[in-house]
Amino acid sequence: MIIEYIAAFFFIGGFFFLAVGVIGLLRLPDVYTRMHAMGKCDTLGAGMVLFGLMLLIFDVTNITKLILILVMIATINPIITHLIAKTAYNRGTPMAEGSFLINDYVASQRRRRRRKLQEVAIEEGDETGQ
Amino acid sequence: MITTLLNALVVGLIVISLVSIIRAYGGPSVLDRVVAINIITTNVVMIILIFAYLENSYYYIDVAFVFVLGAFIGTLCILKLLREGHII
Numbered sequence: 001m002i003i004e005y006i007a008a009f010f011f012i013g014g015f016f017f018l019a020v021g022v023i024g025l026l027r028l029p030d031v032y033t034r035m036h037a038m039g040k041c042d043t044l045g046a047g048m049v050l051f052g053l054m055l056l057i058f059d060v061t062n063i064t065k066l067i068l069i070l071v072m073i074a075t076i077n078p079i080i081t082h083l084i085a086k087t088a089y090n091r092g093t094p095m096a097e098g099s100f101l102i103n104d105y106v107a108s109q110r111r112r113r114r115r116k117l118q119e120v121a122i123e124e125g126d127e128t129g130q
Numbered sequence: 131m132i133t134t135l136l137n138a139l140v141v142g143l144i145v146i147s148l149v150s151i152i153r154a155y156g157g158p159s160v161l162d163r164v165v166a167i168n169i170i171t172t173n174v175v176m177i178i179l180i181f182a183y184l185e186n187s188y189y190y191i192d193v194a195f196v197f198v199l200g201a202f203i204g205t206l207c208i209l210k211l212l213r214e215g216h217i218i
Binding site: 004007008011012014015018019021022025026031034035038042045046049050053056057059061062065066068069072073076079080083084086087088090091093 | 131132135136139142143146149150152153159161162164165166168169172173175176179180183188191192194195198199202205206209212213
């Protein structure tokens with residue numbers, strides 16, 4: 001009987017975190033911040049709901065399958081978050097107003113490539129000029 | 131008690147998924163839609179697992195596992211198409 005109350009606590013906590021993730025998805029101003037809400041709240045809410053189900057079911061085979069799903073979600077969600085961030089940054093998705101980058105890697109690489117192209121063009125021009 | 135709570139939880143998860151469709155419909159870029167679909171996928175997996183407990187038929191757990199894997203491969207293909215312009 002007491003285990004049902006513990007499971008109910010985990011269910012309510014998991015639903016709270018899933019709802020907070022959806023509120024963050026609706027109200028945050030940017031792709032990157034929305035992705036932050038998705039990654040953290042989704043993993044934590046799914047983990048708490050799965051833990052409550054493990055307490056309720058209490059069978060070795062099914063608990064093993066639930067642990068497998070939990071490990072799968074906890075592995076997949078950071079991979080997806082990382083890939084979405086990388087894709088958004090490489091595509092140049094605009095950030096919210098007032099945010100800035102400290103070390104803009106893509107822009108510095110582009111600048112370096114352009115400088116190298118200019119140097120090659122100047123050298124070739126000199127050779128053809130002589 | 132726990133059956134009532136789980137039924138209410140299923141209704142709440144369905145409402146949350148319907149609310150996050152707003153972002154999937156009118157998001158400014160493609161990646162907003164990808165994020166919203168990811169949240170809906172997690173909610174659907176939770177609904178499948180809760181029904182597996184409510185109906186006492188635990189084969190639905192395998193269905194949820196396959197659903198997680200399929201959603202992962204789908205999101206991966208969409209992101210690779212956006213980054214490189216082709217999938218294979």
